[in-house]
Amino acid sequence: MTATLSKVPDxxxxxxxxxxxxxxxxxxxxxxxxxxxxxxxxxxxxxxxxPIEIRVLGYNLAIRRNEAATIHIDLTDE
Amino acid sequence: MTETLTVAxxxxxxxxxxxLFNALTGLRQKVANFPGVTVERKTGRWDxxxxxxxxxxxxxxxxxxxxxxxxxxxxxxxxxxxxxIEIPGVVIAVVDATNLERNLYLVTQILExxxxxxxxxxxxxxxxxxxxxxxxxxxxxxxGAQVVQVDARTGRGLEELAAAALxxxxxxxxxxxxxxxxxxxxxxxxxKQISDIVQASVRHTDRDAHAFSDKIDRVLTHRFFGLVxxxxxxxxxxxxxxxxAALPMDxxxxxxxxxxxxxxxxxxxxxxxxxxxxxxxxxxxxxxxxLPQILLLFLFISVLEDSGYMARAAFLMDKLMSRVGLxxxxxxxxxxxxxxxxxxxxATRTIEDRRDRxxxxxxxxxxxxxxxxxxxxxxxxxFFSTQVVFGFLSLGAVIMLGMYLLGIVLAxxxxxxxxxxxxxxxxxxxIMEMPPYRMPNIRTVFQxxxxxxxxxxxxxxxxxxxxxxxLWALAYFPRTSETPAGAGTEVAEQTGESEQLxxxxxxxxxxxxxxxxxxxxxxxxxxxxxxxxxxxxxxxVSTLSIIYNVGADANEESETLLSAIRDAKRSDxxxxxxxxxxxxxxxxxxxxxxxxxxxAVVRRETNSWSWPLFMVAHMTVLAYVAALITYQxxxxxxxx
Numbered sequence: 001m002t003a004t005l006s007k008v009p010d011x012x013x014x015x016x017x018x019x020x021x022x023x024x025x026x027x028x029x030x031x032x033x034x035x036x037x038x039x040x041x042x043x044x045x046x047x048x049x050x051p052i053e054i055r056v057l058g059y060n061l062a063i064r065r066n067e068a069a070t071i072h073i074d075l076t077d078e
Numbered sequence: 079m080t081e082t083l084t085v086a087x088x089x090x091x092x093x094x095x096x097x098l099f100n101a102l103t104g105l106r107q108k109v110a111n112f113p114g115v116t117v118e119r120k121t122g123r124w125d126x127x128x129x130x131x132x133x134x135x136x137x138x139x140x141x142x143x144x145x146x147x148x149x150x151x152x153x154x155x156x157x158x159x160x161x162x163i164e165i166p167g168v169v170i171a172v173v174d175a176t177n178l179e180r181n182l183y184l185v186t187q188i189l190e191x192x193x194x195x196x197x198x199x200x201x202x203x204x205x206x207x208x209x210x211x212x213x214x215x216x217x218x219x220x221x222g223a224q225v226v227q228v229d230a231r232t233g234r235g236l237e238e239l240a241a242a243a244l245x246x247x248x249x250x251x252x253x254x255x256x257x258x259x260x261x262x263x264x265x266x267x268x269x270k271q272i273s274d275i276v277q278a279s280v281r282h283t284d285r286d287a288h289a290f291s292d293k294i295d296r297v298l299t300h301r302f303f304g305l306v307x308x309x310x311x312x313x314x315x316x317x318x319x320x321x322x323a324a325l326p327m328d329x330x331x332x333x334x335x336x337x338x339x340x341x342x343x344x345x346x347x348x349x350x351x352x353x354x355x356x357x358x359x360x361x362x363x364x365x366x367x368x369l370p371q372i373l374l375l376f377l378f379i380s381v382l383e384d385s386g387y388m389a390r391a392a393f394l395m396d397k398l399m400s401r402v403g404l405x406x407x408x409x410x411x412x413x414x415x416x417x418x419x420x421x422x423x424x425a426t427r428t429i430e431d432r433r434d435r436x437x438x439x440x441x442x443x444x445x446x447x448x449x450x451x452x453x454x455x456x457x458x459x460x461f462f463s464t465q466v467v468f469g470f471l472s473l474g475a476v477i478m479l480g481m482y483l484l485g486i487v488l489a490x491x492x493x494x495x496x497x498x499x500x501x502x503x504x505x506x507x508x509i510m511e512m513p514p515y516r517m518p519n520i521r522t523v524f525q526x527x528x529x530x531x532x533x534x535x536x537x538x539x540x541x542x543x544x545x546x547x548x549l550w551a552l553a554y555f556p557r558t559s560e561t562p563a564g565a566g567t568e569v570a571e572q573t574g575e576s577e578q579l580x581x582x583x584x585x586x587x588x589x590x591x592x593x594x595x596x597x598x599x600x601x602x603x604x605x606x607x608x609x610x611x612x613x614x615x616x617x618x619v620s621t622l623s624i625i626y627n628v629g630a631d632a633n634e635e636s637e638t639l640l641s642a643i644r645d646a647k648r649s650d651x652x653x654x655x656x657x658x659x660x661x662x663x664x665x666x667x668x669x670x671x672x673x674x675x676x677x678a679v680v681r682r683e684t685n686s687w688s689w690p691l692f693m694v695a696h697m698t699v700l701a702y703v704a705a706l707i708t709y710q711x712x713x714x715x716x717x718x
Contacts, residue, residue, distance in 0.1 A: 024145045025507045025509070027143070027145065027265070028140075028141075028145055028507065028509055029509060030263075030265040030266070031140055031141040031143070031183060031265060032140065032180065032509060032511075033179060033180045033183070033269065035263075035265060035266045035269045036266060038269075043292075043295075044295075044299065046299070046393050046394055046396060046397060047299075047300075047301045047302070047304060047305055047394055047397070048397035048398065049397065050396070050397045050400075051393060051396050051397070051406070051508050053299070053393065053512055055288070057177075057179045057180050058176070058177060058178075058179065059176075059177045059180060059511065059512075060288070060291075060511070060512040060513075060514075061509065061510070061511055061512065062389070062392075062393045062396075062508065062509075062510045062511075062512050063507075063508060063509050063510075064396070064400070064507070064508045067507055067508070067509065
């Protein structure tokens with residue numbers, strides 16, 4: 001099973017392998033800097049568990065878990 | 079002959095573009111819309127070291143690859159495809175130094191266009207405080223465009239920016255587009271190039287750039303405290319809007335009253351004086367007295383946007399909003415609508431997806447706005463002022479709360495239905511930047527507030543003016559008697575007024591709709607008030623005062639009006655009002671679309687007449703059905 005960003009716990013780190021969703025959402029995610037090789041920190045989840053706040057390229061971005069599930073990752077230590 | 083240079087400002091949202099635009103143009107700006115869409119087009123004059131330059135501020139965007147309307151528009155302006163806008167001579171690409179890589183994504187796209195580019199780098203002081211160093215010369219060289227560090231607050235770099243913009247020439251353009259091989263993803267390729275540029279030109283030291291914002295967010299987006307604080311912020315805003323706005327609203331009200339009196343005394347007695355005083359001044363004034371509330375609400379919205387809190391509120395509420403198919407960004411516009419739907423509807427502009435935005439606009443008027451308060455207050459004061467329930471709760475307060483809840487529930491149901499029918503769309507993506515917290519820029523906040531409020535005032539001067547005159551004429555013609563008003567005693571005058579109203583076209587309309595509203599328990603007099611209140615809800619109070627002979631100056635708390643309502647009889651001698659009638663009327667007012675200003679705003683924001691007309695139609699039908707159920711159900715259960 002492929003690991004996706006939606007499964008990364010709050011405070012966890014990951015490296016992007018691929019963005020597999022449909023356009024235009026996947027394209028927008030990539031334009032926002034979520035491209036292979038980039039590392040992401042999951043900062044926190046919103047009060048009802050969704051959306052999540054992530055840090056990528058030094059800025060913070062909020063995305064829903066649905067979108068996060070289209071981002072394939074490798075877990076990393078930091 | 080010298081041609082005026084046109085400069086386009088382009089950049090990511092939150093990059094400091096608006097602040098720079100304001101610093102360059104001062105008050106020499108104009109706001110309009112791009113042709114055919116409701117994307118704001120801000121233009122201004124920039125005194126660039128003595129040469130006047132026209133600046134056009136493009137909407138904030140992340141990419142030129144047109145996934146949103148904003149991006150489509152910016153791309154068209156930059157390539158000279160927009161009607162009436164010349165292709166800009168220079169593009170100033172605004173980049174936030176603290177968010178360089180993502181900001182440069184757009185810049186590398188702009189650099190591939192034909193227009194020469196200057197890069198204005200903002201927030202470098204903050205960037206340096208965070209322990210980074212930028213080699214500007216290296217960055218300029220690698221990008222192939224001059225980079226100027228600017229600080230809009232202190233004015234640092236603005237002269238240099240002017241010199242750069244004036245000297246850059248179209249023919250000095252040297253950036254070849256990035257070449258892509260067929261197998262390569264262009265987005266990856268671009269970020270790879272940017273990564274190389276940033277690595278070569280920026281020196282990082284190990285320091286957490288987000289420490290400050292993260293600390294604040296530990297509280298403000300906390301699972302529990304985040305929601306409590308959001309609630310507290312909203313309560314505070316409402317408290318301020320209702321308490322601070324009360325005095326200026328009373329003053330405006332009195333001011334328009336004296337203005338009307340003055341007009342009557344200056345103009346010769348007759349139709350012209352009546353038109354000016356009772357039609358124009360009373361009609362436009364009735365809407366303009368909401369200006370203090372609207373100004374305050376826009377002020378708060380601007381502060382919330384500029385500080386970065388707006389994004390947090392959307393983040394906190396997105397899950398709940400998505401349950402009914404709406405975007406987290408719909409939350410604050412809807413909450414604002416409790417004060418007034420107009421700022422709320424205008425605040426939906428931040429919602430990118432058209433269908434999400436329209437669904438939000440369509441349900442915003444269900445929120446009980448401040449114009450409904452006089453109606454609720456009047457009805458409660460007349461019929462429910464003394465009763466208590468459960469021994470301690472005032473029945474009036476319970477009914478009031480019930481009306482607010484009814485609006486909220488209907489809004490949720492309506493959103494649910496719209497998102498599955500006419501505005502059907504897959505669940506919208508939620509990809510939203512959470513900008514670092516910043517001290518709101520006072521100038522930006524005030525300019526924002528004034529611009530938006532000015533749009534409201536302009537409407538009051540056009541659409542609302544026209545409708546006021548029509549309503550006035552309906553109540554004024556045909557004349558019952560030619561005795562000039564003001565001739566007799568006050569009582570005679572008031573009797574005259576109410577007789578005039580009964581026999582006017584408005585009165586005829588009231589009689590004509592009586593069979594339709596009879597099942598709601600309303601007689602023709604209430605019918606007249608209903609018709610008049612389609613202009614603005616609170617007009618109900620003054621219309622009822624005229625009908626019941628207590629004079630148009632009565633307000634919702636005056637005892638004469640209250641007892642007149644309680645004592646009013648139908649022609650068969652039965653009471654015209656019962657507590658059930660009062661509740662039915664309130665239910666009608668919760669739902670019906672009785673506000674011409676809102677209709678005008680929806681027309682403008684959706685750029686079509688079909689949406690506002692559909693809104694009026696479906697809300698009126700729904701209001702009728704709900705009122706019918708209330709009245710007939712209530713009668714069946716033995717009330718009234």
